[in-house]
Amino acid sequence: MRFLIVGPGAMGCLFSARLKMAGFDVTLLDYKRERAEELNRQGIIVEGISGKYNAMVPVIAGEITDRFDAILLCVKSYKTGEAGTALKKMLSSETIILTLQNGIGNIEILKDLFGEDMVLGGVTAEGATMLGSGRIRHAGQGTTVIGPEGRAQGLPERIASALNRAGFQSETTDNIERLLWGKLVINAGINALTAVARLKNGRLPVLTGTSLIMEELVREAEAVAAAKKILLPYEDPLARVTEVCRDTSGNISSMLQDILNKKPTEIDFINGAIVTEGEMMGIPTPANRMLANIVKAIEESYQEML
Numbered sequence: 001m002r003f004l005i006v007g008p009g010a011m012g013c014l015f016s017a018r019l020k021m022a023g024f025d026v027t028l029l030d031y032k033r034e035r036a037e038e039l040n041r042q043g044i045i046v047e048g049i050s051g052k053y054n055a056m057v058p059v060i061a062g063e064i065t066d067r068f069d070a071i072l073l074c075v076k077s078y079k080t081g082e083a084g085t086a087l088k089k090m091l092s093s094e095t096i097i098l099t100l101q102n103g104i105g106n107i108e109i110l111k112d113l114f115g116e117d118m119v120l121g122g123v124t125a126e127g128a129t130m131l132g133s134g135r136i137r138h139a140g141q142g143t144t145v146i147g148p149e150g151r152a153q154g155l156p157e158r159i160a161s162a163l164n165r166a167g168f169q170s171e172t173t174d175n176i177e178r179l180l181w182g183k184l185v186i187n188a189g190i191n192a193l194t195a196v197a198r199l200k201n202g203r204l205p206v207l208t209g210t211s212l213i214m215e216e217l218v219r220e221a222e223a224v225a226a227a228k229k230i231l232l233p234y235e236d237p238l239a240r241v242t243e244v245c246r247d248t249s250g251n252i253s254s255m256l257q258d259i260l261n262k263k264p265t266e267i268d269f270i271n272g273a274i275v276t277e278g279e280m281m282g283i284p285t286p287a288n289r290m291l292a293n294i295v296k297a298i299e300e301s302y303q304e305m306l
Contacts, residue, residue: 001162004029004068006083008039008059010128010254011100012074013136015166017044017055022166027066028059036061039134048128048138050167064090070159071097072122073110077269080106084113096155098122098146102191102254103269104184104277120156121176122146123183126168127251139251143169147176181225182233187270189218189241191255192291195265196298198256202249205242214241216287221274227281255295262302267295 002025005016012028020026028044030036039059046053064087071091075083080101087097098120099106110119125142144163146156149172156172163170173179190201197203197210204210215238222237234240258265271292278285298305 001025001069001158002067003027003162004064004071005057006071006073006087007075007079008035008134009074009076010130010136011124011126012072013044013130013134014046014126014128014138015072015074015100015163015168016057017046017053018050018166018168019162020044020055020057021053022162024162024166026057027068028057029064030059030061033061035059035133042134045135046138047131048136049141050138068095070155071095073097073099073101073106075101076264077101077103077106077266078264080109081113084110088113094118096120098159100124100144101269102183102187102266104180104273105269107180120146120148120159121180123176123179124168127248129252130257140248141169143171145171145173145176145179147173147179149174178231178233181228181230184270184273185218185221185225185232185237186241186244188221188274188288189214189238190245191253192265192267192271192295193217194253195255195259196291196294198259200249201245201251201253204245213287213291214238217271217274217291220278220283220285220288224274224278224281224283224285227283228277259295259298262305264299265295267292267299271295 003019004027005012006029008030016026016028036059043054043056096118100122107121124144127140129137129139131137149156160170160172204214218238218241225232255265271288274288275285
């Protein structure tokens with residue numbers, strides 16, 4: 001299979017490197033020409049739980065002329081529309097696109113651009129941290145699930161098989177929405193709270209103040225999911241979020257990484273999405289609303305921060 005990975009962030013670099021090491025034809029797409037040239041010189045450097053290695057993945061910037069079997073979209077959620085629009089101008093209408101992004105709303109944006117049959121959703125429990133341009137730490141492993149099954153000549157199953165060969169535990173499902181909401185509830189309980197409190201994941205359930213706020217965030221998200229008749233992939237959402245905090249205790253969440261680097265966050269696609277969906281379903285979400293507004297205030301005042 002030929003893969004195009006869009007976005008040289010932590011997850012894009014991780015999936016590019018592992019697929020390349022497994023012998024697949026992989027190209028990484030960047031929108032910064034200078035960074036693409038740098039990555040072509042140095043390769044993708046990975047350290048962490050999967051070992052230390054350097055994968056020489058070809059990186060391009062600008063127009064795509066080759067054909068690919070699958071595109072893995074790994075850009076930040078607020079870049080989905082922009083990236084999708086650019087890809088649509090350059091790609092065959094038969095190319096399938098898989099989103100491995102945080103939050104909800106990305107699939108809908110892509111379906112509007114490419115059509116329902118050519119878009120797959122994905123949820124990954126892999127964890128990676130950026131150490132520098134093209135340098136990442138593989139911080140955690142977990143299952144990657146994609147779906148719905150049976151699309152585009154069995155491509156979901158072929159992609160999952162390729163990911164398994166690359167060392168990722170991967171499978172397909174016919175109900176990806178349930179898993180997307182399952183991850184959304186977890187991210188809503190963890191990411192923004194770590195970003196505001198400047199804490200690693202493992203501290204949230206330990207400290208009294210953050211544990212109480214985390215409980216409110218999760219309960220609101222759970223109520224919205226229930227109103228939408230979405231059966232979450234775990235029985236006790238708060239217990240699951242607490243378990244994830246402990247399992248990833250040393251992790252610096254992606255949103256905290258964004259705040260520390262004074263970059264835009266995905267707050268609108270995580271806690272902000274809980275607020276939006278809650279409004280549509282008539283479910284109050286004051287904790288998620290307040291936290292989302294605090295994160296936005298931080299983003300707006302990066303240049304003024306002490």
